[in-house]
Amino acid sequence: MAPPSLSLAKPRKTTEAIKAKGIKMVFESGSGEYHALKGVDLQVHPGEIQLLMGPSGSGKTTLLSILAGMLTPTSGSVKLLGEEITWMSRSELARFRRDNIGFIFQGFNLFQALSALENVEVALNIKGIRGRQAKKEAQKLLEQVGLADKVKELPRDLSGGQKQRVAIARALVGHPHLIMADEPTAALDSHSGHAAIELLRFLAKEEGSTVLIVTHDPRITDVADRILYLEDGKFQQPKNAAVA
Numbered sequence: 001m002a003p004p005s006l007s008l009a010k011p012r013k014t015t016e017a018i019k020a021k022g023i024k025m026v027f028e029s030g031s032g033e034y035h036a037l038k039g040v041d042l043q044v045h046p047g048e049i050q051l052l053m054g055p056s057g058s059g060k061t062t063l064l065s066i067l068a069g070m071l072t073p074t075s076g077s078v079k080l081l082g083e084e085i086t087w088m089s090r091s092e093l094a095r096f097r098r099d100n101i102g103f104i105f106q107g108f109n110l111f112q113a114l115s116a117l118e119n120v121e122v123a124l125n126i127k128g129i130r131g132r133q134a135k136k137e138a139q140k141l142l143e144q145v146g147l148a149d150k151v152k153e154l155p156r157d158l159s160g161g162q163k164q165r166v167a168i169a170r171a172l173v174g175h176p177h178l179i180m181a182d183e184p185t186a187a188l189d190s191h192s193g194h195a196a197i198e199l200l201r202f203l204a205k206e207e208g209s210t211v212l213i214v215t216h217d218p219r220i221t222d223v224a225d226r227i228l229y230l231e232d233g234k235f236q237q238p239k240n241a242a243v244a
Contacts (some may be wrong), residue, residue, distance in 0.1 A: 016079070017178060017210035018044040018067060023076035025062055025233075036062045037073070038233040046177075049204040049211040049223060054230035060214045061182055063230065067212065068101060068180050069093040081177055098127060102171030106183035108163045110155045116142060116166045117151040123173040141169040145199065161192030168199060179203065181213045190219050197223045 025037040036059045044050050054060050065071040067078055069085045077086045081100060085093060110119050120138035124130070129137060142151050145165040155163055164184065171179055179200065185193030197220045203209040204225075213220075221227060229236045 015045070016043045017046045017048070017081060018042065018212060019079040020063075020067060021077050023063065023066060023078070024074045025059070025066065025071070026074045036233055037066075040076070040230075040234060042067070042228070042235075044210055044212055044226075046210050047204055047208045048225045049201050049213070051221060051224040051227045052212065052214045052230060053216060053221075053227055055216070058230045059233045060230050064180060064182055064212070064214045068103070069097055099174065100177050102173070102176035102179045104164075104167050104171045104179065104181035104184045106186045108155070108167045108187070110163060110166060112155050115152050115154055116147060116158065116162075116169075119155075119166055120170050120173065123170045127174050137173075138169075141172055142166070144172075145169045159192065160188045161195060164188060164192065164196045165199070168196065172203075177209060179209055179211045181211070181215075183215055183217075184213060185215065185217045185220055193217065193219060194223075 020040060020042040023037050023040040023042075024035070027034045027036055040059075040063060042063075052060050052063065062071065066073050067080070069078070069080075069088065072086065077084060079085070080096070083096070085096060088096065111122065114122065117135070117138050120141055121134045124134040124137055139148075139151060142148060142165075145168050147162060147165050147169070150158060150162060150166075153162075155166070158166065164187075167184075171181075181200070184196060184200075188196065197213070200211045200213070201223045204211045213224075
């Protein structure tokens with residue numbers, strides 16, 4: 001089935017949607033220091049869908065958290081949409097994330113007592129959109145991800161793929177220029193996982209959103225413009241090749 005028609009705001013004009021330089025992350029532990037990231041450089045251009053792959057413990061989620069402004073690196077800098085975020089205050093970061101980034105999580109992170117519609121409405125409320133307008137926008141987003149007939153369903157009554165589509169609809173609230181996903185297909189079967197990623201690819205190619213996905217799922221590599229392999233806190237350059 002063809003992806004739904006979505007209408008997102010045009011991204012800001014910038015050469016790189018994501019630009020990280022010299023990212024190092026050192027965690028203190030009882031036995032000394034643990035170097036999770038060892039001088040990582042990364043560039044993602046507007047409209048690209050990029051996969052960040054590697055074994056467990058390689059630093060993928062740590063890097064994603066830094067790129068999203070949820071962790072401050074020990075050293076290095078991150079620019080998103082042309083803006084340096086590394087040393088923004090907490091309030092500045094919260095505002096930037098709210099206005100520019102949509103997040104998709106491995107476990108969907110849906111409120112179990114709320115319907116699909118209400119789960120999306122909560123995200124709209126956070127952005128200051130409430131009442132009838134929020135309900136109308138949530139309905140529209142769920143229709144766009146193919147869940148027009150599931151708006152009243154609770155998460156327990158949805159399949160894994162449907163839950164992920166609710167999560168994608170929620171991530172699209174506010175028409176973010178950046179979409180960051182952490183293991184979005186881990187809980188899905190092959191068909192559902194690929195359908196979810198195809199929807200994200202449509203957003204990148206047709207609407208200009210930039211999509212960065214942390215994954216260990218080899219089933220979705222065909223949707224990427226580029227794949228980066230992270231191991232032992234640094235990129236393995238021989239594997240860093242464009243996807244045909």
